[in-house]
Each structure stands twice: as structure tokens, then as C-alpha cells.
Amino acid sequence: MFVLGLTGSIGMGKTTTAAIFRKEGIPVHDSDAAVHRLYEGKAAPIIEHAFPGVTRDGVVDRALLGTRVRDDPAAMARLEQLIHPLVREDRAGFVREAARAGEKLIVLDVPLLFETGADREVDATVVVSAPEAVQKQRVCQRPGMTAEWLAVIMSKQMPDAEKRRRAQFVIDTSKGMAAAENQVRGILRALGAAAGADRS
Numbered sequence: 595m596f597v598l599g600l601t602g603s604i605g606m607g608k609t610t611t612a613a614i615f616r617k618e619g620i621p622v623h624d625s626d627a628a629v630h631r632l633y634e635g636k637a638a639p640i641i642e643h644a645f646p647g648v649t650r651d652g653v654v655d656r657a658l659l660g661t662r663v664r665d666d667p668a669a670m671a672r673l674e675q676l677i678h679p680l681v682r683e684d685r686a687g688f689v690r691e692a693a694r695a696g697e698k699l700i701v702l703d704v705p706l707l708f709e710t711g712a713d714r715e716v717d718a719t720v721v722v723s724a725p726e727a728v729q730k731q732r733v734c735q736r737p738g739m740t741a742e743w744l745a746v747i748m749s750k751q752m753p754d755a756e757k758r759r760r761a762q763f764v765i766d767t768s769k770g771m772a773a774a775e776n777q778v779r780g781i782l783r784a785l786g787a788a789a790g791a792d793r794s
């Protein structure tokens with residue numbers, strides 16, 4: 595089974611690109627979605643113990659948690675220490691299930707793929723990118739986004755240029771949906787032979 599890692603900085607169009615892979619019939623594990631599931635279940639008591647008062651009815655209130663950790667680097671680091679292992683466990687379960695199902699190619703959508711070393715879990719990486727002006731325009735349209743919070747997010751992410759340098763494939767999402775779909779299909783064609791081979 596060939597494992598493709600998908601990543602990209604905030605506002606680059608990674609979520610849209612992941613949806614294109616799904617549309618093409620490729621199973622995708624979404625790390626952000628995994629966090630949402632964990633906050634509604636397994637991680638909730640763990641997070642509540644570390645940050646009392648951030649859950650409501652047994653579910654992590656993301657707004658309350660964000661307020662608690664946003665301006666506190668130590669608290670943010672503590673949260674990451676708690677949640678990242680749970681996300682890795684969830685991702686590993688997805689990979690095992692895909693292998694059992696006989697999938698030839700899967701995608702792991704990981705925002706901090708390179709930063710957390712998750713690129714060691716994949717056979718190739720694809721980075722979703724766009725010009726900086728496009729990125730900022732997209733991010734500024736998000737509800738609740740502030741310049742301060744954007745700075746915190748960006749401080750956690752490897753520069754786009756470095757991600758592109760490390761990746762085997764780059765998708766430019768600034769040219770529209772049709773162009774992005776064509777780029778995804780091109781990657782799938784390029785991986786056609788590799789996807790049929792088992793990992794060593």
C-alpha cells in the first residue's frame with residue numbers, strides 16, 4: 595500500500611485538495627477531523643484535567659480552549675503534547691484498516707506533516723501551495739481570525755518554500771478548482787505504478 599502525505603500551510607487550500615482526492619476514490623485520513631472527534635470523546639477528560647473548565651457536557655469547547663492557550667506558549671505546548679499522540683494513534687488505526695481493506699493508495703492529511711516528523715510515515719509527500727497574497731486573503735476571510743492568532747499559527751508552521759523544497763509533488767491552488775483537480779489527477783497517474791506495490 596502506498597501512503598501519500600498531504601500538507602500545506604494555513605490558507606493554502608489543503609482541505610479542498612483533500613476533498614479532490616476523496617472525489618477520485620482515494621481514502622483520506624484528516625488529522626483536523628480526528629482532533630474534532632477526539633475532543634468529543636477520548637481526549638475530552640484528558641484536556642479537562644489539564645485545562646479545567648474548557649469542556650461542556652463532556653465535550654471540549656474549542657473556543658474556550660483556544661482562549662486558554664492562544665497567548666500562552668507553555669499551555670499550547672502542553673496541549674500539543676496531549677493531543678498529538680492521540681492523533682497519531684487515530685492515524686495509525688486508519689492505516690491498518692486501509693491495509694486490511696486492500697487499498698492500494700491512501701492519503702494522510704497532516705497540517706504539521708514535516709514539523710511533527712509524520713513525513714517518516716509516508717512514501718511521498720504533496721504540498722498544497724499558493725502565492726502569499728492569495729494565502730493571506732483567504733485566511734483573513736475566516737471568522738474570528740486575527741493578526742495575532744495568525745502569527746501564532748504561522749510560528750508553528752514550516753515556511754512554505756521549505757515545504758515545497760521537501761515535497762515530491764506540489765499543487766498550486768491559486769489557479770482554480772479545475773486546475774487543482776487536474777494536478778491531483780496528474781499525481782495519481784504518476785503514482786499509478788507505485789500504488790500497486792507494497793511498502794517495503
